[in-house]
Amino acid sequence: MQVKGMLTLDELKKKVASGEIETVITAFTDHYGRMMGKRYDAEFFLESVVKGGTHACNYLLTTDMEMEPVPGYDFANWELGYGDFHLVPDMKTLRVASWLEETALVVCDVYSDKTHELVPEAPRSLLSGQIKQLKAQGFDSAAATELEYYLFENDYRSAHETGYSQMTPAGWYLEDYHIMQGTRTEQFTAAARKHLKHSGVPVENSKGEWGLGQHELNVQYAESLEMADRHIVYKQCLKELADAMGISVTFMAKFHEDRAGSSSHVHISLWKDGKNLFVGDEEFGPVKASKEFGHFLAGWIKYVPDVMVFYAPTINSYKRFVDGSWAPTRMAWSKDNRTAGFRIVGEGSSLRIECRIPGADCNPYLTLAASLASGLKGMKEKLAPEKCFEGDIYAAAHLPRVPRTLKEAVSLFKQSTFVKEAFGEEVVKHYVHFYETEVADHEKAVSDWERKRYFERI
Template identity: 35%
Template sequence: MSGLADAAEVVLAMPDLYGRLVGTRLAGDFFRAEVAAAGYGGCDYLLSADVDMRAFASYAGSYGDVVLRPDPATVRPLPWRDRTVLVLADAVDRAGAHLPVAPRQILRSQLDQLASLGLTALVGTELEFLVFSESYREAFTAGYGGLRPASRHNSDYALTGLGELDDLVGRLLRGMTDAGLRVESARGEVHPGQYEIVFRYADALAACDGHVFYKTGAKQIAEAAGRAITFMPKYDTGEGNSCHVHLSLRDSSDQPALGDADQLGEFGEHFLAGVLASAPEFTLLCAPTINAYKRLAPDAFAPTSAAWGYDDRTRALRVVGAGPSLRFEHRIAGGDANPYLVVAGIVAAGLDGVERKLPLPPPGGSGEPLPRTLESAARLWRDSAVARKAFGDEVVDHLAAAADAEQSAFAAVVTDWERQRAFERL
C-alpha cells in the first residue's frame, strides 16, 4: 500500500449507514506488520447504530467483531495531522465474505450489475455546508442555536463579502488538495455562511470514497480552526444544504453510453425513466433523516416531485452537458445523504428502467410527488418491489429499520416548538 511506509499513525475507517467514517487509530508499524494483510476487528453494531451510536439491531446478533479489511486503493494522507494516513476498509466476516449491508458493498453490488453490461459509472458530487463563527464546543454549549453565520448575505457566486470564510475555505482547499483530491471549483452559496466545494468526477466508488473523506476531513479542519460547519440539510428556515450527484455512463470503449451530442439515446432514456419511476420509492436513500424532509419542500430550491428537464435546475433530474460530458444531475439528496446509497439507488433504478424499457416522459411536467416525511419514505422503500429485487430483502429491511429508529428517537423528544406553542396557550 503506497503512502504507508513512513506513517506513524494509520486511521482505519469504514463508512457507516449515514456515510460517517468510523474506525480506529493504529500505530503505523503495527498496521504494516499485521493489519494490512489480516485486517482488524470492529464491533458489528457499527453497521446498525443510529447517529447517537445506539444500535437499533445488532447485525450479527451478538455485538461481536466483524473484520475491517483495508482497501489499498483508498490510502490518503491526512495533511492536517503529522505523519498520518487514512485507509478505508470493507466490512467482511471471518471467512472474508463482504457484509451485504455495508454501504461500500451495497454500491459495489450495483456497479457489478453495470459491469456485466460492459458499463462503468462516473460520478461527481456537489456538497454544500454552512460555516459559523463559533467553534463546535461553543455551538454545543449554545444548543446549536443563535449561531453567527460566517458571512452576512446571500453570497451565491459572490466574489466579495466572504472575508470571514476565506481563511477556513483556504485551509479546506489546501488540505484536500494535499490529500490527493482534485478540486474543480469553490464558491459562496445562497444561505449566509454557505459554501460549496466541487471535486473532479471519478469512478463511482472512488468518488464516494472521496466524498466521505472530504466530509470527515472538513469537520476536522474546521474544528482545528475554531470554527463549526454543518452539512445538515436544513439548519433553519433559510436555504438548505444539498448534495447534487452528477452521473454518466461509459461503455467498454470508454465512450458515452447515455447518448450522443447533447441528447439522450434510447438506452439513456430508459435509464433516466427508471430513475424517475423509482425516485419516490428510493427517496429514503437520499433523505435518511427527519431533518432532510424540511429541505424537500416547495419554494426551497429542492425538488418535491420526480420530474426532469434539459438543463433545468427546477427539476429533480437535470440532463446537462454534451458529448463525453453528457450526464444527468440528481438533485434530491441533502447534505446528510450517504453517497454510496444514493449512487447505488440511481444505478439500480436506472437498470430497472433499461430492463423494462420504460418510456421517458416529456421534460417538464409535474412528475410523481416525492414523499414529504421520513415515515412515508420508509414505507415506500419497504414496499418497493424494485428495491427488493435490486438490493435483496436483507438490505431493504435493514435500511428501513434505520429509518424506524430515527423516527422513534425523534418521537420521544419534546421540541422547543411544542413548548412555545402549547406551554401557555393550550
C-alpha cells in the same frame, strides 16, 4: 496518472521509514455516513493490518445517532453477543490525510468473520454490488456529488452547550457567487481546498452559496466508488479542519426553516470502451442522446419513491423540499433547469444526468447505489422518459411530489419489490428497521417548537 495525495504501499513504506507518516486511520462508514474505525501505529499497520486487516464490533451497523445499540436487528444483537466483523483495507484508497499531522487514511470494506464475504448491509457493499452488476454488462459509471454546507463562527463545543440556538453564520448577507464575501471565509476554504487536493480529492472550485453562511466546494468527478470515497473524506476533512480552527460546519439538509437547504446534487454518466454511453442521436425534446440515456433517466425517475430513504435519510432531510427554495419538490426532468428534480447538463462526452434530490446529509454509498440500481432497472425494462418539462416545475401541481416525510419514504421502501430485487430482502429489512427507529425516536421527542408554541398559550 496518480492523483496527488494518493499512496501506493511502497510509497507508504518509504514515508513510514522516513518518519513522514506515523499514524494510519482505517475507516468505514456507518449508515449515517459517519467515518468509523481505528488509528494504527504506521509500522504496526504495515506489519499486520495490510495483510490481515483488522476488526471492529459489529454493533456499529446497528446503533442510533447516540451510539446506543438498537435491539431488533438480525445482523447483530445482544443474543448473538455483538461480535466482530472484519475490516479489510482497500489499498486503492490509501492516501495522505493532509489536514492531520503525519497521518495516512485508508477506506475499508466490511467482511463477515463467519462467511468471509462482504457484509451486504454495509453501505460500501451496497454500492460495490451495483457496480459489479454494471460491469457485468460491460459498463462503467462516472459520478460527482456536489456538497453544500453552512459555516459558523461558533466552535462545536459551545454550539452544543447552547443547544445550537445561538449560531453566528460566517457572513451577514446572502453571498451566492460573491467574491468579497467568499474572501472573508477564505482562511477556512483555502485550507480545505489545499488539504483535499493533497489528500487524494482533486478540487475544482469553491463559492459562496445562496444561504446565509452557506458554501459549496466542488471536487472532480470519478468512477462511482471512488467518488463516494472522496465524498466521505471531504466531509471528514472539513469537519475536522473547522474543529481545529475553532469554528463549525454543518451538513444538515435544512439547518433553519428560514434558510436554504444544503444539497448533494448527484451527476452520473455511463461509459463503455472509454466512451460516454449517453451520447447519441435519439431526440428527447431539446436533448439528443442515446437510447440508453433515455432508459437510465426513466428508471432513475420512476424509482425515486422506492429509494427515497437513500437520498433523504433523516427527519430533517424532508424539511428541505420546499417550493421555490432551489430544492426539487416534484419528479420531472428538464434541460438545464434548476427547478427540476433531474437536470440534463453537458454535451458530448460531458453529457450527464444531475439528480438534485439528495441532501448534504446523504450517505454517498447508499445514494449512488440507489441511483445506479434505478437506472439499471430502467435499462432492463427499456423504460421511456416522460416528455421534457419546460418552465417552472414548482408551479406544476399535476406532477408527482417527492415523498414528504421519512415515515412515508420508509413505508414505500418497505413495500417495494424493486428494492428487494436490487439489494436483497435481508438488506431491506435491516434498513427498514434502521429508518423506523429514527422515525420512532422523532415521534416521542419533544421539540423546541412545541415548547415555544404550547408552554404558555395552550
